[in-house]
Amino acid sequence: MSGTLTVPRARAGAWLPRLAWAALIYNVLVILWGAVVRITGAGAGCGDHWPLCNGVVVPQSPTLHTVIEFSHRLTSGASGLLAIALVALAFRVTGKGHPARLGAVLSFALILLEGLVGGVQVLLGLTADSTDPARGFVQGVHLANTFLLLAALLLTALWASGAPGLRLRRQGLVGGWSYVGLGLMLVLGMAGAVTALGDLLFLPADGSTPIETVKRDFAVTASVIENLRVVHPMLAVLTSAFLVWLGVFLRRERPGAEVSRWSGVLWGVLAAQMVAGFANVALKAPGWMQLVHLLLALGLWLALVMLVYRALTDLSVQGGRARVGGNV
Known part of the structure; x- marks a missing residue:
């Protein structure tokens, strides 16, 4: 193609x-x-x-x-x-x-x-x-x-x-770091699905603090699903930092209106998702908040895909030579 x-x-x-x-x-x-x-x-x-x-x-x-x-x-x-x-x-x-x-x-x-x-x-x-x-x-x-x-x-x-x-090969560091970002989002989403399941099955209805809840997740009687609940928020912090950096990197390596636009959208949705994540923990994951959190996760994923797509297809002039994504 x-x-x-x-x-x-x-x-x-x-x-x-x-x-x-x-x-x-x-x-x-x-x-x-x-x-x-x-x-x-x-x-x-x-x-x-x-x-x-x-x-x-x-x-x-x-x-x-x-x-x-x-x-x-x-x-x-x-x-x-x-x-x-x-x-x-x-x-x-x-x-x-x-x-x-x-x-x-x-x-x-x-x-x-x-x-x-x-x-x-x-x-x-x-x-x-x-x-x-x-x-x-x-x-x-x-x-x-x-x-x-x-x-x-x-x-x-x-x-x-x-x-x-799309031309997936020979994209250099732009392709490599973009694929890392997509991979991190996939893993984060999978961890989020496990955490949401753990919230549904094991989140205590009492007034336990987040620290007390984490201690309960690692008690001797805790299940594997409970043990894994803490993985998602840690991955979220790591992935968020990487996506912010990725947006800056792609803006520099593939300057263009579309890359700038979608990196901005990505950062905006990411900020909203971080707020929603903290609210989800503070409110003990009510159903409506879980839906908001999921909707923002889907929006964040689509914004990342758009950013990567534009970065891989936008014209990039480096070292006096023009390059553009053309084939899958």
Whole structure:
């Protein structure tokens, strides 16, 4: 894939970027609704059946938990249909080698994986009040896949809108440090999923201070999920410092309006997320605060992906020679 690739101006082609952006926004809403399922303990609302709900296609006389879980399955299924439509439209209106085709296929594959991971959780009983350590691992994998899915949908939307493809190799330190930043965010997100699970299952309802809570997390009777709760805030501080530096570094190495804009957005969302993180701890992780924290985490990830994308594709003049990202 080389150069700046654009979608044909045909009527069907005009719908491709619209569908791609709509799929991205819709999936963010589905992810937030999935968090509601976890927070309300409704993950076992359909029993240990998947893809059926309590052994039937449509549950009869459902409880509130069943309604919440079943609605999440329906909305998740709709995201799969959106992904299929995105693939079909991308292959119809773009030429061979167009990056939007790759993005659409990756998005569909990651949505399938998202559903499979969710199904594994249900079939293994890693829902509701389960404190099995395997639940923490699956939650982390689920969140990492969610991040990758949103990145794929974002890139698909950009490529469908006529943005250039990516050249991942021979990007020098810009590429290397950018990939480190993306990796740190993935690990931070996975740790955050485990911490959110620990807050749901083990956070004391009494007036314990944060220090007392940490001591409890490392008591002899504490589970692995409790032990890992402290990892997320420590990683958050490390990752935040690195992302601030990364923004400064990319501004210097790949000067341009887009890099400056998205580094600013990244820093703004990062500041809001740090405030939300402290508030989440101080308020003992109420459900609404967890949703805000997750929404900001998704925004931070998308801002980072945009910054890295712009840095890898923006024209950079170094040593008298122009360089630009062109191929995946």
